[in-house]
Amino acid sequence: MKHSFNIYENAELLKKQLTENITEEEELKAEQLLSQHPALKENIEELYKKGGLEKAFQNQIRFSSKEAYRHFIRKTQKTSATAKCCRRNLYRWWYSAAAVILIITGICTFEILQSESKKAPIILAPGVQKGMLELTDGRKIGIEKQEVSIIEGDIQVDYKQGVLSYTPAKQQPVNQQAEEETETSEYNKFVIPRGGENTVVLSDGTTVRLNSDSKLIYPIRFKGKRRMVILEGEGFFEVKQDKEHPFIVRTQYGDITVLGTAFNVNAYSENDACYTTLVRGKVRVSTPMDESQELEPGEQGILQLNKIEKRTVHVEDYTGWVHGIFSFHEETLENIMSTLKRWYDIEIIFEDPSLSQLTYTGTVKRYENINSFLDAFEMTGDLSYKISNRKVHIFKGE
Numbered sequence: 001m002k003h004s005f006n007i008y009e010n011a012e013l014l015k016k017q018l019t020e021n022i023t024e025e026e027e028l029k030a031e032q033l034l035s036q037h038p039a040l041k042e043n044i045e046e047l048y049k050k051g052g053l054e055k056a057f058q059n060q061i062r063f064s065s066k067e068a069y070r071h072f073i074r075k076t077q078k079t080s081a082t083a084k085c086c087r088r089n090l091y092r093w094w095y096s097a098a099a100v101i102l103i104i105t106g107i108c109t110f111e112i113l114q115s116e117s118k119k120a121p122i123i124l125a126p127g128v129q130k131g132m133l134e135l136t137d138g139r140k141i142g143i144e145k146q147e148v149s150i151i152e153g154d155i156q157v158d159y160k161q162g163v164l165s166y167t168p169a170k171q172q173p174v175n176q177q178a179e180e181e182t183e184t185s186e187y188n189k190f191v192i193p194r195g196g197e198n199t200v201v202l203s204d205g206t207t208v209r210l211n212s213d214s215k216l217i218y219p220i221r222f223k224g225k226r227r228m229v230i231l232e233g234e235g236f237f238e239v240k241q242d243k244e245h246p247f248i249v250r251t252q253y254g255d256i257t258v259l260g261t262a263f264n265v266n267a268y269s270e271n272d273a274c275y276t277t278l279v280r281g282k283v284r285v286s287t288p289m290d291e292s293q294e295l296e297p298g299e300q301g302i303l304q305l306n307k308i309e310k311r312t313v314h315v316e317d318y319t320g321w322v323h324g325i326f327s328f329h330e331e332t333l334e335n336i337m338s339t340l341k342r343w344y345d346i347e348i349i350f351e352d353p354s355l356s357q358l359t360y361t362g363t364v365k366r367y368e369n370i371n372s373f374l375d376a377f378e379m380t381g382d383l384s385y386k387i388s389n390r391k392v393h394i395f396k397g398e
Contacts, residue, residue, distance in 0.1 A: 122387040124370040127212050127343045129162045130196040134189040136220065143190075143198060153186060155203060155220045164190065165201040166220060185219035192233070195345030202229070205240035206247065209322050212342040213268070234266045236322045239281075253303045254287045263295075264319045270338075274303040277318040316363075324366045326373075333358045333377075337394075344370045345390065352396040355383055 016022040017030040034041040130144040141148060148159035156167045190200055194213045201207050203221045210216055214233025228248040239247045241260025249256040251267035253274035261281020267274040276285050278295040285301035285308055286292040293308045295301050300318065302309040320327035321339075328336055334356035337348040343366070350356045360380075364373055374385045374392065386393045 121371065124344050124346060124387065124390070126367050126369065127195045127197055127345070129198050130193065131198040131210070132191045132193070133164065134191065136186040136188065152188070152220050157220070163199045163201060166203040168203060168221065185221060185223045187217055187219050189215065189217050191215045193345075194342050204242065207238045209236040211235065211321060231265055231267055233268055234264070236262070236264045236319060238262045251303070253305055254285060256283050256285050258283045264322075266318065272304065275318065276301045276303060277313060277315055279315055279319060320363070321366055325363050326366050327363045329361050330359050331361070332356065333360065336360065340370065340373065346370070347391045349391055349393045351393055355394055355396060358382055
């Protein structure tokens with residue numbers, strides 16, 4: 001339910017009542033206002049008991065309600081710079097009541113309204129660069145802020161400035177033909193937890209940006225006639241071109257084969273398909289049943305176990321995360337929150353299931369606290385939220 005509430009006119013009315021400078025008609029309106037909003041009446045009575053109103057009005061007899069309201073808005077209005085799609089409905093009852101209380105006391109501070117809870121809001125920070133590197137000998141190395149430098153076989157493995165890299169420490173074997181005939185190799189596994197991301201540069205020069213809750217399995221050195229890696233989760237690939245050795249991304253739904261290109265693969269196990277979005281170059285997506293489709297830039301292949309669909313998409317909706325933004329176009333709140341829960345390592349609870357099917361279009365920054373993100377949605381008036389530990393409860397807006 002949305003409330004119609006003219007903030008500064010009602011504030012002026014209440015001010016007249018409190019200063020006993022009011023007509024009979026205005027007195028009636030003031031009483032009706034307070035009877036319609038018991039919480040406001042309760043707050044005013046509490047201030048009366050504590051002598052707060054008398055003290056506040058000692059130096060506020062010439063107080064301008066309209067100017068105070070403007071000051072209040074300047075102090076408390078949240079900008080929507082991070083949300084092109086959202087705007088706050090300033091006349092929702094909660095804000096209206098807040099403005100009235102602030103105006104009639106002549107104190108433009110938000111703290112007076114924290115009567116229900118004086119606890120600081122729970123702030124949930126975005127993900128960071130972190131991961132777990134599993135070596136061929138079973139060792140596990142936490143990859144976060146510290147630098148790493150080790151040798152695996154003839155490969156130098158380094159981690160610094162947010163990038164895990166594999167560099168051949170010596171030249172290819174003389175018997176290159178034998179090397180080409182076998183694909184047997186030693187594999188590493190790079191596991192990115194929820195609330196994390198990281199980048200790996202493979203031994204052939206291919207760069208893979210891994211999103212949260214993802215895993216990449218890859219050889220420390222590519223051998224044989226093809227370069228194959230296994231992905232669970234989401235990764236953005238910039239493949240080093242090598243026409244003689246096709247690059248293959250294997251997922252539980254099928255394969256993506258490329259020569260040299262940039263593309264995004266979303267293959268989370270909770271999905272019912274793998275989504276391959278091509279930025280540049282050309283790729284071929286294939287099912288285990290050998291059905292295949294080629295993609296052009298701007299197209300997305302939806303790969304399932306027994307079929308492939310192809311469609312044209314807004315590429316930034318699927319690759320924006322690489323550039324520090326979340327972009328979505330007519331996307332359901334359920335799908336948006338699925339992305340958020342991995343990045344912020346949280347649980348999402350829809351207190352009203354119908355909210356999950358609301359659709360939104362817009363762009364917000366990926367590296368802000370989740371509170372800024374949720375505030376942007378709250379500005380629409382469709383919903384409100386509450387954070388408890390690492391659980392975000394989504395309620396229907398009033």
